[in-house]
Amino acid sequence: MSIRSGPRKEEAIFAATLELLAVHGYDKLAIESVAVRSGVNKTTLYRWWPSKDALLAAALTNSGLLSIDVPDTGSLRTDLLAVARQIARLLTSERTAPIVTAALTVAPRRPELAEVARTFFADRMAREQPIFQRAWERGELRLGLDPASIMDLLAGAIWFRLLLRGGEASPAFLAETVDLVLEGGTQNL
Amino acid sequence: MSIRSGPRKEEAIFAATLELLAVHGYDKLAIESVAVRSGVNKTTLYRWWPSKDALLAAALTNSGLLSIDVPDTGSLRTDLLAVARQIARLLTSERTAPIVTAALTVAPRRPELAEVARTFFADRMAREQPIFQRAWERGELRLGLDPASIMDLLAGAIWFRLLLRGGEASPAFLAETVDLVLEGGTQNL
Structure with a gap:
């Protein structure tokens, strides 16, 4: 059990966020695209991270990719x-x-x-x-x-x-x- | 007399290049705009620097602004x-x-x-x-x-x-x- 709480498939969400950032840049990074790429409903994403910046901050800080x-x-x-x-x-x-x-x-x-x-x-x-x-x-x-x-x-x-x-x-x-x-x-x- | 050769108003050209880079970014940096801003004919600019990258390299390296x-x-x-x-x-x-x-x-x-x-x-x-x-x-x-x-x-x-x-x-x-x-x-x- 992880101590930090988060949705299921959190690492997939973070990886999708960072990979989309790398490919498309910040301006074109969209929570909708993260939802599609990670196979998570976008309302779930919005429930955990109310904005693109909040999601990006969480992904940068917590993704295993950059750890x-x-x-x-x-x-x-x-x-x-x-x-x-x-x-x-x-x-x-x-x-x-x-x-x-x-x-x-x-x-x-x-x-x-x-x-x-x-x-x-x-x-x-x-x-x-x-x-x-x-x-x-x-x-x-x-x-x-x-x-x-x-x-x-x-x-x-x-x-x-x-x-x-x-x-x-x-x-x-x-x-x-x-x-x-x-x-x-x-x-x- | 400077040892390095360059056109008249060289520093104005370099400053214009860097200031336009700062305001508009690399993609929208145009030799034509540098010519207008520095009051130098654009054919003069092309004679000294055949490309945008050549002009930018010269400006970054030699402008008094960044020295x-x-x-x-x-x-x-x-x-x-x-x-x-x-x-x-x-x-x-x-x-x-x-x-x-x-x-x-x-x-x-x-x-x-x-x-x-x-x-x-x-x-x-x-x-x-x-x-x-x-x-x-x-x-x-x-x-x-x-x-x-x-x-x-x-x-x-x-x-x-x-x-x-x-x-x-x-x-x-x-x-x-x-x-x-x-x-x-x-x-x-």
């Missing part, structure tokens, strides 16, 4: 590397890259969707919190640091390299990025 | 802080934020524009290179580091915080980000 496994490998370095690999995979895999790109290109033009983005990333950060909690308990992370700043660096670098600079997120790049986030670029004499 | 001053403050930390402030300003100021957002939302959907993005960021990186060269000469930066990785972290974190997470790039955030890039998040016992 990441929160690692617990025993060290901060290998935990962050596992997260970095998953972010890079979401941004490049054939199934998820078009969804991420569509969501990315929608949000900055639509202030009303900023709340969706905020919800999504706040949820991500809350799920990733145990990584940092355990790192503090192991004495691996400087006290007083905001874990969101660490994730901004790590996720930001991967986004920037892949989607803006048009580069690749090779294993060497991901490892170097995690090392930089942990050790910094300063020469330690 | 950043490469600082030389005497330390890597204050140089990076100066760059970070300029990136945050470009992403938030009333005049430039719509241009950046328009460019951002276009690029991932149009593979043919990936080359424009690559050109833009390669040019940025080449200009920023002296910051890192001087840091190496002062012994401030670990040898063997790729400056692009440092800039991915710094710029990526600011983009991520502002445009994806929907947060703010406060002075404290920028300072913390630069410190993290330089010192890393690891607890140094």
